[in-house]
Amino acid sequence: MNNLKSRLAKEKRFELYGFISVFLALSLLSLLFISIFSQGYTAFEETRIQLKINFEQDILDPGHTKDWSVIKKSNFNLLVKNSLSEIFPDTTKRKQKKKLFKLISSSAEYQLRNEVKNNLNIIGTSKKLWVLADDDVDMLIKGHIKRNLPEDERRIDNKELEWIVTLESKKYIDKFFNKTLFTNGDSAEPEQSGVLGALIGSLFALTITLALSFPIGVATAVYLEEFASKNNKFIDFIEVNINNLAAVPSIIFGLLGLAIFLNFFGMPRSAPLVGGMVLAVMTLPRIIIPSRAALKSVPPSIKEGALGVGASNVQAVFHHVVPVALPGMLTGTIIGMAQALGESAPLLIIGMVAFIVDIPQSMTDPSTALPIQIYLWADTPERGFVERTSAAIMVLLLFLIVMNSLAVYLRKKFEKDIN
Amino acid sequence: MNISTILIFLSLLGISAYYAGLKKSITLRKKSFLHSTPIYHGALLAVNSSLTSILFLIIWIILEKTFLLELSSFRNYLFTISIIIFLLTAFVTFIKIKHNFKARDHLEKIIEYFLLCCSSIAILITIGIFLSVIFESSRFFESISITEFLFGTHWSPQIPIREDQVGSSGAFGAIPLFTGTFLIAFIAMCVAGPIGLMSAIYLSEYASKKNRAIIKPITEILAGIPTVVYGFFAVVVVAPFVRDTGEYLGLDIASESALAAGLVMGIMIIPFVSSISDDVINAVPQNLKNGSLGIGATKSETILKVIVPAALPGIIGGLLLAVSRAIGETMIVVMAAGMSANLTANPFEAVTTVTVQIVVLLVGDQEFDSPKTLAAFALGLVLFFVTLILNYMALYVVRKYREQYE
Numbered sequence: 026m027n028n029l030k031s032r033l034a035k036e037k038r039f040e041l042y043g044f045i046s047v048f049l050a051l052s053l054l055s056l057l058f059i060s061i062f063s064q065g066y067t068a069f070e071e072t073r074i075q076l077k078i079n080f081e082q083d084i085l086d087p088g089h090t091k092d093w094s095v096i097k098k099s100n101f102n103l104l105v106k107n108s109l110s111e112i113f114p115d116t117t118k119r120k121q122k123k124k125l126f127k128l129i130s131s132s133a134e135y136q137l138r139n140e141v142k143n144n145l146n147i148i149g150t151s152k153k154l155w156v157l158a159d160d161d162v163d164m165l166i167k168g169h170i171k172r173n174l175p176e177d178e179r180r181i182d183n184k185e186l187e188w189i190v191t192l193e194s195k196k197y198i199d200k201f202f203n204k205t206l207f208t209n210g211d212s213a214e215p216e217q218s219g220v221l222g223a224l225i226g227s228l229f230a231l232t233i234t235l236a237l238s239f240p241i242g243v244a245t246a247v248y249l250e251e252f253a254s255k256n257n258k259f260i261d262f263i264e265v266n267i268n269n270l271a272a273v274p275s276i277i278f279g280l281l282g283l284a285i286f287l288n289f290f291g292m293p294r295s296a297p298l299v300g301g302m303v304l305a306v307m308t309l310p311r312i313i314i315p316s317r318a319a320l321k322s323v324p325p326s327i328k329e330g331a332l333g334v335g336a337s338n339v340q341a342v343f344h345h346v347v348p349v350a351l352p353g354m355l356t357g358t359i360i361g362m363a364q365a366l367g368e369s370a371p372l373l374i375i376g377m378v379a380f381i382v383d384i385p386q387s388m389t390d391p392s393t394a395l396p397i398q399i400y401l402w403a404d405t406p407e408r409g410f411v412e413r414t415s416a417a418i419m420v421l422l423l424f425l426i427v428m429n430s431l432a433v434y435l436r437k438k439f440e441k442d443i444n
Numbered sequence: 445m446n447i448s449t450i451l452i453f454l455s456l457l458g459i460s461a462y463y464a465g466l467k468k469s470i471t472l473r474k475k476s477f478l479h480s481t482p483i484y485h486g487a488l489l490a491v492n493s494s495l496t497s498i499l500f501l502i503i504w505i506i507l508e509k510t511f512l513l514e515l516s517s518f519r520n521y522l523f524t525i526s527i528i529i530f531l532l533t534a535f536v537t538f539i540k541i542k543h544n545f546k547a548r549d550h551l552e553k554i555i556e557y558f559l560l561c562c563s564s565i566a567i568l569i570t571i572g573i574f575l576s577v578i579f580e581s582s583r584f585f586e587s588i589s590i591t592e593f594l595f596g597t598h599w600s601p602q603i604p605i606r607e608d609q610v611g612s613s614g615a616f617g618a619i620p621l622f623t624g625t626f627l628i629a630f631i632a633m634c635v636a637g638p639i640g641l642m643s644a645i646y647l648s649e650y651a652s653k654k655n656r657a658i659i660k661p662i663t664e665i666l667a668g669i670p671t672v673v674y675g676f677f678a679v680v681v682v683a684p685f686v687r688d689t690g691e692y693l694g695l696d697i698a699s700e701s702a703l704a705a706g707l708v709m710g711i712m713i714i715p716f717v718s719s720i721s722d723d724v725i726n727a728v729p730q731n732l733k734n735g736s737l738g739i740g741a742t743k744s745e746t747i748l749k750v751i752v753p754a755a756l757p758g759i760i761g762g763l764l765l766a767v768s769r770a771i772g773e774t775m776i777v778v779m780a781a782g783m784s785a786n787l788t789a790n791p792f793e794a795v796t797t798v799t800v801q802i803v804v805l806l807v808g809d810q811e812f813d814s815p816k817t818l819a820a821f822a823l824g825l826v827l828f829f830v831t832l833i834l835n836y837m838a839l840y841v842v843r844k845y846r847e848q849y850e
Binding site for chain 1: 548549552555556558559560562563564565566567569570572573575576577579580638639640641642643645646647649650651659662663665666668669670671672673674675676677679680681711714715718742743744745747748765768771772773774775778779799802803806807820821824827828831832835839
């Protein structure tokens with residue numbers, strides 16, 4: 026027989042274990058958020074370098090044609106190089122020069138090209154432009170590459186560092202809000218890559234998912250709750266199937282999509298259309314189950330009242346029960362859609378995992394989705410992509426937070442309505 | 445003639461049919477009492493005729509797909525025939541519209557059947573999964589025997605074993621994948637089981653109402669985080685941490701160790717375990733608890749000796765569900781666990797799992813004849829059945845337990 030003291034000590038210890046568990050769960054959650062935030066917040070800024078570009082007539086338009094189709098073929102890169110050489114006139118060796126030009130992102134020439142395209146009169150004048158810096162420079166400015174490391178341990182060597190310091194002292198280098206991240210598709214260069222392509226792909230896929238799974242899901246829930254006869258073998262079978270589907274691992278739905286949609290029906294690979302269909306199949310039970318719960322919690326008096334004044338069953342259900350249950354059903358739908366937005370395994374299987382630079386224009390264009398973009402970037406070793414992966418995760422989480430808050434709001438409204 | 449143009453044409457016809465029915469019933473209403481309101485007459489007319497012709501179109505397309513050549517030459521008539529069918533049904537229904545015609549009853553029957561069709565889609569999906577997985581796996585098992593697949597200990601689908609080997613591209617013994625999967629799932633459960641269970645107990649028995657209302661939703665955030673985010677967390681934070689700790693302790697830990705993947709998967713499953721345990725613990729009748737506290741047991745003694753034993757079936761069911769979640773989880777292991785199939789129980793080594801191999805075999809490969817691609821479906825079949833069985837067991841146990849206290 027234990028004495029009271031040790032029993033009470035045991036009691037205290039047990040409570041402590043419980044507390045530690047909760048504390049562990051919470052601290053792991055915050056560790057997750059902190060690590061992603063601390064790695065990703067810098068990605069919302071990008072480093073640009075100011076160059077005074079001389080839009081030389083001889084290079085761009087020697088024949089004074091003023092014709093864009095001629096001008097667009099000219100060597101815009103040379104303008105960038107000339108302007109850099111102007112800042113560093115003592116760099117003359119070929120090798121050194123090559124290294125110098127690598128401080129600037131290869132996207133600079135496209136920027137100049139656009140500048141000229143928008144205003145042909147700029148030819149012959151000069152203009153100060155902020156062009157994108159290379160990702161290594163970007164990492165150095167943001168402090169991800171430490172300046173005090175020995176030269177062979179950092180990606181920027183001493184000569185490059187010297188140039189950057191010169192640029193800094195002349196205030197020719199600065200950080201701006203990272204618009205590229207939100208206006209570009211994927212790219213092999215970290216500084217030029219963005220999430221827009223993936224975001225549009227996800228948007229297309231989710232549109233299909235919503236268009237398919239919401240009507241079918243709600244119709245199923247309404248039928249099972251309001252019309253189906255009880256103790257019917259077929260109805261039971263439907264219910265068993267729905268519950269099974271809810272527990273099937275998501276990757277299996279990818280196999281379904283590959284075998285049925287792609288191979289049997291011959292739909293396009295890597296398309297958001299198929300991705301959306303696969304996600305719809307996966308989301309269906311996740312909409313049906315909460316929708317049924319919402320219908321179930323509508324007070325029977327509402328339906329009985331309608332029936333009592335002479336409405337038919339269909340009228341009572343669609344005019345009175347469904348509108349009351351709708352916020353509850355929408356809550357389930359939004360949570361289902363949030364899960365679909367974060368889902369990646371089935372999309373991997375149907376080929377939505379590829380290096381796609383172009384922003385998808387239609388539902389059948391090859392594209393990726395936001396979580397897939399995260400997966401792809403996480404696989405790339407460059408430091409610049411680690412930052413961008415975290416930023417993409419933050420964008421994804423932002424969407425999920427918005428969706429879930431909307432769901433919580435609707436749930437509150439629903440609970441108020443039925444009470 | 446394009447199918448979508450036919451559909452647009454049919455919907456235009458449907459709208460005119462609606463107005464025709466509406467008009468006729470309105471004129472009828474002026475003379476005598478109608479059974480249904482004019483709207484129902486119009487809607488029935490439109491729905492009835494467009495459904496019949498759409499049904500016809502669907503049957504036509506199915507026939508065309510199955511007997512390819514015979515019907516396709518008649519394709520040009522498809523448009524005309526579907527319009528004729530539409531007009532015929534519309535005409536027949538139109539004649540039927542009289543003052544005692546039960547248009548509403550007919551329409552509601554159609555709605556009900558439509559809802560039933562929607563519900564049956566769940567069955568279609570299950571059949572689709574079954575057929576796709578079983579059909580492709582059976583093609584796989586034509587070249588590799590089931591016993592070799594299930595009990596072989598060597599997995600290397602990429603490299604042929606012998607050069608003269610027919611129809612095969614490598615070794616397909618899936619045992620290393622199964623052990624890898626269970627090793628990672630086991631590590632995950634070692635993390636999620638105690639933490640999830642203890643936090644459920646703490647939150648339902650010890651925490652004040654106010655704390656509970658704050659902490660519970662926060663822990664549930666863990667369940668809403670996409671798995672790809674956990675994968676990234678595993679690669680960037682946990683795996684280096686595990687490796688460095690190992691180095692510090694003098695252990696040789698692979699950078700893609702089972703331990704790192706399992707730990708992160710465990711974190712992912714914590715809210716899953718804790719929410720199920722919470723439900724189960726709250727379902728234990730208050731009488732049992734009060735009785736135990738009444739005879740002088742402390743809170744922890746009550747929990748350990750009364751509540752947990754009473755809730756044990758439910759807890760086990762919840763843990764089984766969590767295991768099935770862990771086995772089917774893909775992204776964390778794809779990102780954090782290795783690709784090489786090692787037959788080992790050492791958590792410090794890299795192992796691979798069933799889901800990882802499905803992804804590896806199918807990503808970027810389009811040919812559908814090689815056993816390499818088909819092997820993914822065989823793995824999918826195993827995964828499907830194992831998770832199905834685990835879920836059934838779990839639901840059975842939970843249901844039995846619920847009955848006990850109802």
